[in-house]
Amino acid sequence: MITGGNNFVSSAPVFSNDAKKLLVCTGNTVSIFSTDTGMLVTELEGHTDLVTSVVVVPVAANARKFMCYCWTSSRDSTICYWDFAAPELVKKIKVQLPIVSMVIPHISSLSADSSEKLSNLYAFVSVEDINKPADQRKALRGQIQIYNLTNSRRVGGLLAETRRPELISMSSSGEFIGIKNKQKIYTWRIPTKEFKYDDIRRIKLHHTKKFNTLAFHPSERIIAGGDVTGRILIWRGFGKRNLSETSRKLSAGRTNNEEGNPGVRGNDDADSCSTWHWHPEAVHILFFSSDGAYLYSGGKEGVLVVWQLDTGKKRFKPRLGSPLLYYTHSPDPSLSCISCADNSIHLIKMPSMAIVKSIGGIKLPFSFPDMHKRPSSDFAFDYSSGLVALRTSDHCIQFFSLFENFEVSQVQVCERNFQPVDDPMVFVALMSLSGDGSMMSTVEVRLPEEGLGDLITLKFWARGSRVGEYNLVTVIYEPHSYAEVSALAFRSGYRMAVSTSLGGEFKVWLYYSDKQKDHQKSGWRCQSVGSYKKMPMTAAAFSADGSVLAVAAETVVTLWDPDKNALVAVIGDTFTPITTISFAGKSDYIVTLSQGSNPQLAVWDLSNLSIVWSYKLRAEAVACTEDLSQFAVLVLPEVPNGPATGDQNGIILLFDVKKPVPLATWMVKKAKKGSLAFMPPDTSRQHTDVEDADGSGIPLLVYINARIGYTSIYGELPEFDSKKDEIQEIPFVPSERPWETIFSGSSHVLPPLTKLCSAFLSSLLEKRHTTLE
Structure with a gap:
């Protein structure tokens, strides 16, 4: 059995020491991709549950070659040590609870080829206490524990307990680690020498909203936290009092009311705190540049924001096309990557932030309103190339290789930019591929706004020079006179297709080419129209040789000669409307599926119509x-x-x-x-x-x-x-002069023009209160 379609964005990926490989958590394995080609190189197999973290062992400065060792954690309650060049499992450490996150501070001071005993190598893990009831509201199921990776033993007690397991963040130097816990950020300073549990001190920073992510400055005592409302808080000089016993005694009773601690809440240990706000919703990405001069942030709107740390000025990298989840630095300062919620990882050239390569998994489909009432097809197959075509949430058809397990291409069906705050009004409802993959048809639906503006569009596509590449050939508006299209099918060996509608008809479409003096005119046109007792047509299929067209008219199957558009026979009757018709190979049998209150799987013999x-x-x-x-x-x-x-x-x-x-x-x-x-x-x-x-x-x-x-x-x-x-x-209070602000704001978050226009015109009309006598 072959499996594929992995989730590439369940955890943050990690670069190898030479930045030529990217290690990605994919289910129970770690997939290693080439950053030059984006292709899969090898996999690390040994975990039995979801892999949650990867930590690559750095190379010593005097090393002659790049070493390929890493530590991984998993929800199977184990920590594994790998030689990922082999690939080979070197060591496995058993932990008592499922691991959600893991960091290894000061690992940069030790190397895999070092003769020094790794006695100071400790892993800080965030685990889930599955022994406590999940339905208990106040149960503390999250724990921060410490493990000595040399002797495979747990060290000390619990650093923290939280309602649920939290991701652990770490500074690039390994000196600080931290987690978010509701409206607080916990940070700890990790001793560099003679590690002792009692020497680890915790620092608390407070906020009025829940935190969603945090990041440490690479060289200074600066920490940034992003909350669920889109705000970014930056604390400077954190931990100076708590990390010094003398300073702590001298500063007893000190509060943030003093002029030297602007923006700091309560008795938080920081010199100052400032707030930036651009994101309309929760911040999911925060990271500092390698020189510490810039802070990067990202969230649901799919825009990477670059903040100048000293001035707060910002610039943008828009149109990444999906909400942002993770950012990963590379040992090569000119290369980094961003993980997006559409199951893709983009390799980015810095500082221009241009996408140089993408690693794409199967994207999530679009769930349009009242899907159960609308005919839809989520998948189609290119049998000649081993590809599956999928409808995606960004109005695309994605072609994914079933054997190679990677994205081949994307076809943009509807030309629309990613709008996270926009209610989707256009979607791809149906798609169909010819058996050899040379032709494709799609149906897109525009939903009405306030009862107006609905539109159904049928499009035909021809394959280009490469597999998975399609060019638009013909656009047909309202192919069935405002009735919804219920099915699409191609005739094998012919440039012919059929579409059915719930309005009680089917249409046979034929590709034509007309050579004229100056140019050649070609496209798809309707050859014939058929119906049966005005009953809704719910499914259609051609036989293997293309000689018979079967169309379901609710509970019966009608058989047609597709060339003459002549009704040959009628077979049925099923309990509920037929939703799928399929010819069984080159035999004289068809298989039908009916759904509803009386579902049925039925096999019919065409030779005796029974x-x-x-x-x-x-x-x-x-x-x-x-x-x-x-x-x-x-x-x-x-x-x-x-x-x-x-x-x-x-x-x-x-x-x-x-x-x-x-x-x-x-x-x-x-x-x-x-x-x-x-x-x-x-x-x-x-x-x-x-x-x-x-x-x-x-x-x-x-x-x-x-x-x-x-x-x-x-x-x-x-x-x-x-x-x-x-x-x-905060409740929205309409402005008395909305025309002055309705078009203000960033282009990334403006509502669509159709909604702006109606509000704008309404604002120009003078409202009068009248009473009827």
Whole structure:
């Protein structure tokens, strides 16, 4: 079994010492990518649960070559030491609780090839106490513990206890570590020599809002904290009193009311505190430049902000296209990387901040309003190239290699910039690929605003010179006269496609090319229109040889000659409307799925127009082999007290069309809205060398689950929900002169023009109060 589609952004990645490799936490493994090509080099396999941290061992200044050693932590309660050049597991340390975060202070003073005994190498880990009840509101499930990595033993007591495990931040020198805890920041100074637990002192810094992230200055006692409202607080000279016993006694009773501590709250140990505010929502990224002159910040709006530390002036790196999660420095000062919430890592050239390479995983789909009422297709397959096409949240179609496990390309269907504060009004609803991947069709829907402006657009695309590259050929507005498009399908071996609508018709589209004197005119046009008793058309498919077109008219299947647009036969009747039709290879059988109150899986024989067998099963998807008379179906178990949920597991059943007894079964996770496909074997790989009786390769069955399944296996991506932060918002009071401020503010956070325009025009009208007599 081959698995793929990993989450690349569950934790922050780390560069190797020569900056030529990037170590990324991907589920239970650590994937190592080349920073030159963006391709996967090797993997570290040994953990049994989610890997949460990677710490690369630095190289000594006098080392003759770069060493490739690292420490990793995992939720499987282990710390591992690796030679990632081999790759080889060198040492494993057992910890009693799942590890959420790990740092190793002063590791830069020791090297893997040093003859010095690593007696001063200690790991500070943030663990989750799973022995305490998770549903208890005040249970302290987060702990900060210390482990000696040399003798594999825990040292001292607990540095801190929190309601939930917190990520540990560390200064570049390793002198300070810190965590956020609600409205407070805890920092500790770590002794460099003769490590003693009692010598570690804690410093508290307070705020009125919850913190979301923090960062240490590389050379000065400056710490920055970002809160959930978008504010950035900067403390200068922190820890001077608490870290000095004499100074602590002399400053007893000192408060922030003194003129020498502007902005400092209570008795916090800092010289001053200043506040910057640009981000409209929570700050997720904070880091200082290597020289300490600049502070970088980022959040949901997908913009990297560069602050000049001395003056507070800022500049921007916009259009990163997704909320920002992590920033990672590189040993090469001209290279760094940013991890984004769309499951991509961008390698950035500094200081220009230009993206030089991207490492992309499977992106999350777009969940548009009332999805359960709208026809949609989340996946399509390019069988000739081994690619899966996915609808993404940024109005793109992403092409992902199933065998190589990386993003091949993206096709921008709707030309729209990333707007985090904008309610999505346009989305890609349907997509379809021809069997050979040479053609693609998409349907995009524009939702009405205040009952006006809705639009359905059908687009046809042709593949370019490279795999996964598509060029727009034809745009058709309202292809079914304002009725929603329910299905798309291509005819194998022909430049022909069909679209069905809930308005009671289907249309056959044909590609034409007309050579004229001065130019050549080409595109897609409607060849014919068909209907059956004005019933809504809910699904469609062409036979393997393209001679038969099957269209579902609610509970019956109509069979058509696609060239003559002539009705050949009608078969049915099912209990509920048919949602999927598939021809079983080159045989005379079709498979249908019906959903609703009486779901049904049915197999029909076209030779005698009768049903062969059926089951009352709640199925999500069906896939048929190209040459064999076999098919696989993804089934959800019945839920006694309600509809199926996204976190529900399922079963894949493999059938022969003539026999109702399954040939094989597989249990799968998170089956809701999943999909199946039979792909031809990849002959370049050893695992596909299996052949059947006639010497041909056995097809591979591909299962891909939806967003919830993807996040549940590899760790959930952070949710940007301001309601969870329990922020008490100030009520909005409309201005008496809104036209003076309605267009003010940063372009990154302005609402769309359609909303601005109506508010602007309303502000110009004079309102009068009248009473009716």
